[in-house]
Amino acid sequence: MMKRFLKVPLLIAMLAAALPCLAAQEHPDGLSINQFRIVYPASETKGITWSMTNNTHRAYLMQSWVRPLDQATGLPVAEEDNKGPRDALPLLVTPPLKRVDPGEPLTLRLRQTGSSLPQDRESVFYLSVKGIPSAPDKASQTGGQLVVAVVNNMKLFYRPAGLPAGGVTKASEQLRFSLQGDALVVDNPTPFYLNFSQLKVGGQALPAATLRTLVPPKGQQRYPVPKGARNEVEWQVIGEDSRPTPVQHKTL
Incomplete structure (x- = not known):
């Protein structure tokens, strides 16, 4: 099922960190995202969900993971600078990889995997979601094909119980x-x-x-x-x- 994703001639990853792909939100023909800022209350002991919809005419391979925040820049820590394994972070996203067909929604579940986060203040991460479009059928290809993967990064705030109202x-x-x-x-x-x-x-x-x-x-x-x-x-x-x-x- 995933072979078509693996035969793309060229793949460029584009990072949309501070301002995610707003065009996807504004136009029906795109990856529609409704929530760019996520608050995870500790009271949700079974985790929370986040969703998007594929409003394009192509299937996408969606890869999702949680990244640390670079406090100095406010951006996600670059992958090459994130030395530790992804599963070492205290938050987990599932499914980490999924094919999303045209018109189909993608629903992710985020849940806490450890108790190492401070309980007297918020912690912040990024939820990164990369969309890799499928390549056109060979019959419709003309010349070289360029497949662009877009990464949207949503700030993810873990909010412990007992913080002040308001x-x-x-x-x-x-x-x-x-x-x-x-x-x-x-x-x-x-x-x-x-x-x-x-x-x-x-x-x-x-x-x-x-x-x-x-x-x-x-x-x-x-x-x-x-x-x-x-x-x-x-x-x-x-x-x-x-x-x-x-x-x-x-x-x-």
């Missing part, structure tokens, strides 16, 4: 800001990871690439700011529903 929205209101030279220091006293959707200092917006780095729970993050940016900070973070939380303001 989640990310309430946590966003508790952030503390200070300027140290040309850096904005953000202190997060809450047990939640916070990901800015926008951050402005003195009315000047920080680049989206800068905001990939998350503010860790009970920790701090530093963001470079333009020279002379002072006075007020304005921010929004990405909520559990992947939408920005209400705008917040503070005077520095």
Whole structure:
């Protein structure tokens, strides 16, 4: 059944880390993904599910796995830098490999496999899903064939029981800001990871690439700011529903 996937002349893996393949969500002819931010509550003792649909005219071979987060960049740890085996991570995704025919959904189950995760704060990983399209039939091939595999990376937050109510929205209101030279220091006293959707200092917006780095729970993050940016900070973070939380303001 998988032979057609193995006969592709050329395969290029494209990494969509910070902004997954949104075109797949917007157009019916694509790999339709409804949830790019996943929260795994510890209360779900049997695990949680995540799904997507193949709205193309091709079968896809879907490969799924959990990856660590690179705290320095906010991106998934590169495969070549992930020295440990995948099964050493405390979260498991099944099925790890599955053929998905046109119009068929793919449902993955995520479950915790160990008790090594902190219980006083969130932990964050990435769920990576690679889609490899099948090659066209030989009768329809004209010249060389190029098959492109697209990797979508969804942030996966493991949330222990007993964390404060209100989640990310309430946590966003508790952030503390200070300027140290040309850096904005953000202190997060809450047990939640916070990901800015926008951050402005003195009315000047920080680049989206800068905001990939998350503010860790009970920790701090530093963001470079333009020279002379002072006075007020304005921010929004990405909520559990992947939408920005209400705008917040503070005077520095």
